[in-house]
Amino acid sequence: MEDDNAEDMEVEVLSSMWPEDIDAAGKKFNVEKPGGDQDLLEDVTFIEEPTIVDFKRLLELTNYSEKGSSQLSYLVKNWEWKQENAVRLLREELENLSKQQHESELKKLEILEEHQFEDEIYGCDKRPVSILDGVDDIFQDVPKRRNDVIIQDERLEIDDECDINTVKYWKQRALHLEKMLEASVQREQILLEKLEESIENLEKQSSPVEELSQILKRADNFLHFVLQNAPVVIGHQDKELRYRFIYNHFPSLREEDIIGKTDVEIFKGGGVKESQDFKREVLEKGVPGKREITFETELFGAKTFLIYVEPVFSKAGEAIGVNYMGMEITDQVKRREKMAKLREEIAVQKARETELNKTIHITEETMRAKQMLATMSHEIRSPLSGVVSMAEILSTTKLDKDQKQLLSVMLSSGDLVLQLINDILDLSKVESGVMKLEATKFRPREVIKHVLQTAAASLKKKLILEGNIADDVPIEVIGDVLRIRQILTNLISNAVKFTHEGKVKINLYCTADPCPERSNILLNEHEKNEAQSQETVVWIRCDVQDTGIGIPETALPSLFKKYMQAGADTARKYGGTGLGLAICKQLVELMGGRLTVSSKEHQGSTFTFVLPHKVPDLSESSDETDEYQDMDDNESMEDDKTCGFFQFSPRTLGSLFSSNGSRQTHELPRNVHGFDKVDRSSIITDQANTDHDDQDRPFHNPCIQKNRPSDMGLTRDLMRVNSGKTSGSIFSNTLERSKSTERRKVLLVEDHVVNVMVAKRMMKQLNQDMDVVNNGVEALRAVQRGDYGLILMDVCMPVMDGLQATRLIRSYERTGNWDEARLAGVELDDHPSADQILEPRRRIPIIAMTANAMSESAEECFANGMDSFITKPVTLQNLKKCLEQYLPLNNTV
């Protein structure tokens, strides 16, 4: 009994283990029944609404497409496996049952054997009752076995009937057996019931259609569960790309609008054609693909879809349509594009940053260059000029002949180095963009005359210097006269250097604008600070012609390059830094013009530069003070203004001034006089010798003091001699010059006590008289009252700053009245006592004192009419230089 129970339990456990899952079925059994049970599908219904199905088509699909048939066969396989499994289990159970039966039969036999004799008496033919019958029957209906059991029962009864002999014993025995039999029968009954139940179950499950449909439904539910809210469209299109099936959770079209139509027939707008083409491509190529397509349709506006299309093949391997899956990714695309844009912007930003950094770097470099320049000028020029000026002073002391000779060499060498430094500084100033051009009125004729004069003064060759100025050159033009003089001087001395006999000639005449567009821009850039708008621009051409050795053609290209000379021989023979022409060219170009050269070897060279000049208003030009006016004889002014021809010739005593010969005789002998009086005035002779030496230096003429700040007071004096202003008595004055205070008063406009104190002390050491006022207004009053040779003007001051004060002073000099100052609210005396003294009004040099010399404020200073600036804190050196440069000596007035 216990055994039986255990077996029952086993059966139950087994039955519960029946696989319900469809998984792994196919792996176990590989039974192929392709295409079977087609009609089963007809019972399957797809009830879900969003799915629009062309069932016929689906059927066809499952019939013809490989995918469909494999899907079906898979389902069938699954079902078959399940059935088989059930059968197998039933068989096992039956086997168990029959085993049990067999056992009970064996027991029965044992009992019978104990009474063999009786058995033999009562027909042993019953013996072959086979339990195997039951085993054989296992595949037949279960009820048969039931019959079998009944038979056995009958047989037992028969056995009972046989026990008659030992009645009592056998009766007991029979009773016992009967009980056993009953139990056995009972057990059999239970087993039978179980079997029946199983069979019933089996029958219940036996419909494959139902099961398949259930599975399908489950899969469908699963799909729907997943896809319920997914923004996807799934569809199938046939060979002609007509929709046969579409799933769309948010359908905007009805079934009949879609099924049987192609994309192009359904939608209109951008992207439709593309998607259809893509599907066709997939269909033709037979390879699945993904693509992002942006639709622009009336139906759902602008939307981007990611489309997956895969071809569907028939069993023959022929493409019969495409499966299509689309997902809306408009937002993602937007985001992505935004990201891309951002990334792009970041890249651009970065590029810009790099650019900016570069610019900053360059700016910093430029700044450093400027800084270096400032340092250079202080660190090299100042001590050197100190050396030179000391040597000059030394030359005024008692020296013997040898010492004098040595000193003269020293002076000329020092001068040469100074010149070289000046050249380099000029060049780097131009190159680093530090060089500021001034715009002042000047008279071209006077400039030419002075340049020629000074060149003639130091001339020791048999040369004729000539100036020709055409009538159409305006009397006054505006430009940077210092630079123009520098260029002219350089070119002239160059010409003189390389010419041994003949002429050096300057021709000046107006020419047409060589490049109208460009020049205007340049002019505007350089002279935008000039307020006068009604000025006309003239292009003045200047030829510097010589009859010298000329320049070989091969040397022409490198002529304007730095440190270049026509040849190594030339450098040795003529000396020079090789910087002069480079500086000239750069200066000319800085002013918006051009410098060219034409030359023939042994016949001479012609350097030509063309410069644009503004022409000032005629109305106010008459009383304007020229920067060099003080060097001219007043009486000669009118002549110089219009005179068009000058000629100088140092060797011929009476070299002619074509327009005014009488004055010329007055002028030139003194030059000669200077050169000849070697014995009478050794100092001057030394100086003259220095000048002779100068001639061998490139482009240098120490007489151009305005141009070249230098401490050589003596040369300055000589220049004054040369310019024909002073009488012979000046020679004696020269010696005391450095000790006396012949300069006119300086006005210091400075609000700060400490600065004032320092400046005062410095002026005292320089033997210079100075008045001090504390602001711009006081400065105006001081100028109104007194006569000053120079004003040192602080820029930042209370009450009125230096810029405004300068502007008002300049206005006074121009107009002769203080109206503008009064207009600005400055109270001034109505009848200044000094008014008469100041006639004619001179232009007082005004020097700004700024804290940062190289900064833009310098430009502001110039724009407001200041002449120069010195850097604060003021040093004795700077102050001294400034006085020498800007404060003329009293005796020249």
Added chain:
Amino acid sequence: MDVVTQLQRQFVEYTTSLYREGYLDDQFTQLQKLQDECSPDFVAEVVSLYFEDSEKLLNNLETALRQDIVDYKQVDAHVHQFKGSSSSIGAQRVKNVCVVFRNYCDAQNLEGCMLCLQQAKTEFIVVRNKLEALFNLEQQITQAGGSIPMMA
């Protein structure tokens, strides 16, 4: 070694250190060069004038920056003056602070201005102490009968 030489050496070393540590620059040398027999106390005079003036300026700055509405233009003017006088006597560090100070004025950055004012005060006091010490040394040398060594 006699007292004078020792003092002189001390003076030279001290002056050198002032230059080396950036308290003073060349402008101070300029001042020293301006001093001669005619005005033996020129440097001391200028510097004490500077001290007086700077104290006034610093006070003015303090007041100006404490206003409810700070007039940066005025502050800037003060700082400019301070910078000018400092550079005139060669008080390099004070001058450098003033440069930064002016930048903050341009930016109207009150916090930066206050910071700079503090710094300027500190630097000023330091340079004042240093200079006073220097003058003290000078005086000692003079009293001991020595001459002030010229600084190159």
